[in-house]
Amino acid sequence: MAVTLSTLTERRNLWPWLLLAPLAVYLALFFLVPLAEVAIMSVTEPRPGLANYEKVLTGSLYRKVFLNTFATAALVTVCCLLVGYPLAYLMNATTQRRAMMILLLITMSFWTSFLVRTYAWMVLLGNNGPVIWLLETIGFEDPPGILFTRFSSTLAMVHILAPYMIMNIYSVMQKIDRSLIRSAESMGAYGLSLFRHVYLPLTAPGIANGSVLVFVICLGFYVTPVLLGSPREQMAAGLIGHQIEEFLAFGLGSAMAIVLLVVTLIVLAIYSRRFGLDKLYG
Amino acid sequence: MNPYLQLSGVNKTFGDFTALDRIDLDIEQGEFVTFLGPSGSGKTTTLMIIAGFEDATRGAITIGGHSLAGLAPQERNIGIVFQNYALFPHKTAAENVYFPLQMRGVKKAAGLAKAEEMLDLVGLKGFAHRYPKELSGGQQQRVALARALVFEPDLLLLDEPLGALDKNLREQMQIEIKRIQKRLGVTTIFVTHDQTEAMSMSDRIVVFSDGNIEQAGAPLDIYHRPSTRFVADFIGESNLLDAVVTDAEARVAECPALGSVVFGAEGQPPVVDGQEVALLIRPEHLKLSRDPKEGRMNAKMVIDTIVNYGDNALVIGHRGDTQIRVRVPGADVVILKEGEECHFSWTEDAAFVLDR
Amino acid sequence: MDRFLRWTGIAIVIFIAAPLVIVVPMSFSTSPTLQFPPPGFWLGYYAQYFTDESWLRPTFNSLLIALMTTILTMALVVPATFALVRHKFWGKGAANVMMMMPMAVPHIVMAVGYYSYFGSLRLVHSHLGVILAHTCLAVPITFLVLSANLKGFDRTLERAARSLGATPRQVFIHITLPILRPGLLISALFAFIQSFDETVVAIFISGRDAETLPRKMFDSIRQEADPVIAVISTLLFVAVFLGLIAPHVLRLFRKLFSRAAPKPVRATRNTQATTPQEVK
Numbered sequence: 034m035a036v037t038l039s040t041l042t043e044r045r046n047l048w049p050w051l052l053l054a055p056l057a058v059y060l061a062l063f064f065l066v067p068l069a070e071v072a073i074m075s076v077t078e079p080r081p082g083l084a085n086y087e088k089v090l091t092g093s094l095y096r097k098v099f100l101n102t103f104a105t106a107a108l109v110t111v112c113c114l115l116v117g118y119p120l121a122y123l124m125n126a127t128t129q130r131r132a133m134m135i136l137l138l139i140t141m142s143f144w145t146s147f148l149v150r151t152y153a154w155m156v157l158l159g160n161n162g163p164v165i166w167l168l169e170t171i172g173f174e175d176p177p178g179i180l181f182t183r184f185s186s187t188l189a190m191v192h193i194l195a196p197y198m199i200m201n202i203y204s205v206m207q208k209i210d211r212s213l214i215r216s217a218e219s220m221g222a223y224g225l226s227l228f229r230h231v232y233l234p235l236t237a238p239g240i241a242n243g244s245v246l247v248f249v250i251c252l253g254f255y256v257t258p259v260l261l262g263s264p265r266e267q268m269a270a271g272l273i274g275h276q277i278e279e280f281l282a283f284g285l286g287s288a289m290a291i292v293l294l295v296v297t298l299i300v301l302a303i304y305s306r307r308f309g310l311d312k313l314y315g
Numbered sequence: 316m317n318p319y320l321q322l323s324g325v326n327k328t329f330g331d332f333t334a335l336d337r338i339d340l341d342i343e344q345g346e347f348v349t350f351l352g353p354s355g356s357g358k359t360t361t362l363m364i365i366a367g368f369e370d371a372t373r374g375a376i377t378i379g380g381h382s383l384a385g386l387a388p389q390e391r392n393i394g395i396v397f398q399n400y401a402l403f404p405h406k407t408a409a410e411n412v413y414f415p416l417q418m419r420g421v422k423k424a425a426g427l428a429k430a431e432e433m434l435d436l437v438g439l440k441g442f443a444h445r446y447p448k449e450l451s452g453g454q455q456q457r458v459a460l461a462r463a464l465v466f467e468p469d470l471l472l473l474d475e476p477l478g479a480l481d482k483n484l485r486e487q488m489q490i491e492i493k494r495i496q497k498r499l500g501v502t503t504i505f506v507t508h509d510q511t512e513a514m515s516m517s518d519r520i521v522v523f524s525d526g527n528i529e530q531a532g533a534p535l536d537i538y539h540r541p542s543t544r545f546v547a548d549f550i551g552e553s554n555l556l557d558a559v560v561t562d563a564e565a566r567v568a569e570c571p572a573l574g575s576v577v578f579g580a581e582g583q584p585p586v587v588d589g590q591e592v593a594l595l596i597r598p599e600h601l602k603l604s605r606d607p608k609e610g611r612m613n614a615k616m617v618i619d620t621i622v623n624y625g626d627n628a629l630v631i632g633h634r635g636d637t638q639i640r641v642r643v644p645g646a647d648v649v650i651l652k653e654g655e656e657c658h659f660s661w662t663e664d665a666a667f668v669l670d671r
Numbered sequence: 672m673d674r675f676l677r678w679t680g681i682a683i684v685i686f687i688a689a690p691l692v693i694v695v696p697m698s699f700s701t702s703p704t705l706q707f708p709p710p711g712f713w714l715g716y717y718a719q720y721f722t723d724e725s726w727l728r729p730t731f732n733s734l735l736i737a738l739m740t741t742i743l744t745m746a747l748v749v750p751a752t753f754a755l756v757r758h759k760f761w762g763k764g765a766a767n768v769m770m771m772m773p774m775a776v777p778h779i780v781m782a783v784g785y786y787s788y789f790g791s792l793r794l795v796h797s798h799l800g801v802i803l804a805h806t807c808l809a810v811p812i813t814f815l816v817l818s819a820n821l822k823g824f825d826r827t828l829e830r831a832a833r834s835l836g837a838t839p840r841q842v843f844i845h846i847t848l849p850i851l852r853p854g855l856l857i858s859a860l861f862a863f864i865q866s867f868d869e870t871v872v873a874i875f876i877s878g879r880d881a882e883t884l885p886r887k888m889f890d891s892i893r894q895e896a897d898p899v900i901a902v903i904s905t906l907l908f909v910a911v912f913l914g915l916i917a918p919h920v921l922r923l924f925r926k927l928f929s930r931a932a933p934k935p936v937r938a939t940r941n942t943q944a945t946t947p948q949e950v951k
Contacts, residue, residue: 388833
């Protein structure tokens with residue numbers, strides 16, 4: 034018995050590594066190496082040194098783009114919260130049937146590709162589109178073009194990212210024990226004070242989850258700002274693409290990519306310190 | 316002749332923690348044995364070692380003289396009913412029961428026929444084509460039992476199978492399991508932490524505590540002649556009173572709570588003068604009365620609480636610092652009042668002496 | 672207050688729904704310039720999509736790449752998930768982080784990396800390059816979905832099967848795999864969609880030969896806003912819609928056509944019913 038026992042445990046220790054090895058090797062080759070390549074390019078292209086980082090961190094254009102990226106991501110996050118929280122609340126308060134319909138709509142939006150939704154906003158906000166048409170119909174003379182502005186890209190990003198926020202908050206709200214609310218009411222909390230002292234703290238994890246997710250995705254957003262935004266107010270991802278595609282400035286593009294990556298990882302690290310990263314995408 | 320199932324010196328450690336400490340146990344063919352003990356006492360670990368899901372650190376197990384050493388679970392021919400039944404959700408009741416036959420190479424038509432026969436035996440005629448989620452808890456239990464028996468195992472292990480059922484159904488299933496076990500004559504080990512279940516079902520009870528076997532014996536033996544304080548306390552209700560033997564010959568002990576107490580000799584362990592012992596008096600062996608009773612030992616106590624169960628009542632009182640529990644017939648309880656002082660009495664044979 | 676909340680809700684629902692719905696009428700419009708309201712309706716752009724080589728090829732590329740990505744991702748992720756969920760071993764925490772990393776890195780960063788790395792491997796503008804990149808990006812979501820399923824798997828079922836005479840291999844084939852099948856299918860679907868929708872990396876590395884549908888759409892939107900995009904958007908939207916309501920419709924059908932089937936009895940409670948012995 035003792036012999037089989039020891040061989041068994043030996044095999045058990047090796048087995049998980051055998052199962053894991055193909056993926057580990059794969060990710061090393063096709064994820065870590067290209068990522069390392071970006072880091073290396075950022076300090077070797079066009080010549081060795083930290084010149085690229087100096088440019089990115091001190092150049093006024095780049096600083097402006099990064100600040101703009103941050104501001105946009107923060108704005109989008111806040112807007113998603115303003116859209117998501119009331120809707121999640123209403124889904125919880127309304128009938129089961131209505132909640133299901135809204136949930137279906139949100140999942141539909143979630144599963145519809147970024148590109149399709151971006152394009153849809155182009156249609157909506159275009160010069161011949163329904164929004165302008167509506168404005169003209171109700172009497173606006175010669176409404177201003179809203180497409181290709183910071184407004185249009187922000188609006189579309191809010192629309193695209195809102196499902197993340199709503200689902201996170203909704204799932205937390207659903208788990209709130211109704212009797213908790215009732216007992217708070219029985220102790221004299223109602224209206225705003227009930228909301229502030231009971232409901233808000235209980236839903237805080239959902240808010241944190243949703244916000245971090247939206248903020249982080251928004252930081253690295255490429256498609257929507259490039260297609261819908263103003264060319265004069267680029268975001269970081271767009272500028273990185275621009276450097277690579279237009280100027281073949283690999284070094285500078287890589288340095289910006291690394292800065293973007295580091296910022297993203299810092300946000301995630303702060304978050305995972307408090308909540309644990311695995312919960313974020315669950 | 317060797318016993319049918321033999322555990323000798325079975326030992327199991329997890330790091331520094333000793334889960335099982337030299338378990339020796341013999342079980343005869345056809346016997347219904349219950350492993351009884353609180354959770355963490357080692358009963359389930361023992362079961363899992365017999366089943367082959369855990370390896371013993373030391374020791375040997377044989378069935379019918381053949382060692383189980385080195386046999387994988389699937390090679391042991393042991394039927395198990397798990398706590399949550401572990402029915403395969405993607406298979407119907409009949410397919411579940413057919414599964415062990417399928418693994419033994421039985422053809423589908425013959426196997427399914429045998430499976431339905433087995434389902435009949437456990438009282439599930441007509442339920443063969445239902446999926447587990449379409450069955451009630453008791454029905455799932457029956458399917459699990461049929462599945463564990465259909466391949467004529469050398470041994471049947473039941474791991475707290477009644478834990479999830481409500482009280483009425485539990486009692487029905489106890490009777491059912493016993494009936495089917497007798498009919499098939501399969502050697503059975505039943506694990507539970509419920510002492511009434513153990514009492515009502517077993518040929519023999521094995522009491523586990525802290526990785527040791529405290530006592531093994533027939534249910535009534537264990538109840539009336541516990542060999543340790545733990546067993547006395549764990550099985551049934553008890554009044555356990557510390558005492559010191561003053562006269563071993565006359566079987567008298569001095570008990571701080573009751574004074575001088577004579578205890579019986581028949582079937583009781585030998586004692587020596589000056590030995591520190593515990594006296595066990597079961598609550599149903601005590602009688603309450605206003606006045607002392609002739610021919611019995613008597614003492615006084617104050618009634619604190621009366622808990623009514625309808626057919627009987629538990630009277631909890633105190634004498635000095637010692638709590639006394641008395642079971643009285645339901646009809647008697649009307650004359651008792653909380654706060655009242657009364658006499659309680661017992662016979663010599665009702666006082667059982669135990670090592671402290 | 673209640674009325675205010677109600678109207679807020681309706682406004683938000685419209686905000687979410689409008690962009691999803693608007694592309695449908697536009698795809699039937701005769702106007703090439705996204706004019707609203709559409710001056711007339713026809714199916715011309717649908718015909719154009721289904722006959723134009725420059726749209727059909729990217730569609731085919733995308734399907735092929737997504738399919739291969741799914742197969743490769745599942746082949747890598749399934750064993751790894753079993754290792755990470757079911758075993759304890761040294762380095763498990765690090766392995767977990769590694770599985771999730773591709774989700775934390777912005778796609779534009781990976782795009783820059785792949786552009787240069789695959790350039791040196793001569794994999795740029797090839798199907799293989801896109802498949803390799805998409806597989807990395809699909810790993811985290813596939814792992815998340817699958818590991819959630821695997822964690823919910825009751826392992827006593829496997830023990831039961833062993834005790835009933837099944838070898839570990841038989842247990843895997845007869846018990847583990849069939850019970851996990853829905854979870855495997857869903858995680859594979861996630862991998863497929865992740866690849867099919869991926870835009871940024873594809874823009875940078877798919878080139879003309881392996882051009883994917885999102886890349887073609889992106890270029891087209893940026894350059895001329897070809898009305899065919901409305902057609903594709905409508906088709907994709909309808910696909911998602913059908914995919915989401917399919918389970919509900921199926922359930923409805925099953926309900927309608929199986930009235931004879933036994934009603935499911937709740938498991939642990941409700942025990943007094945149905946068995947002859949239990950009725951007494």
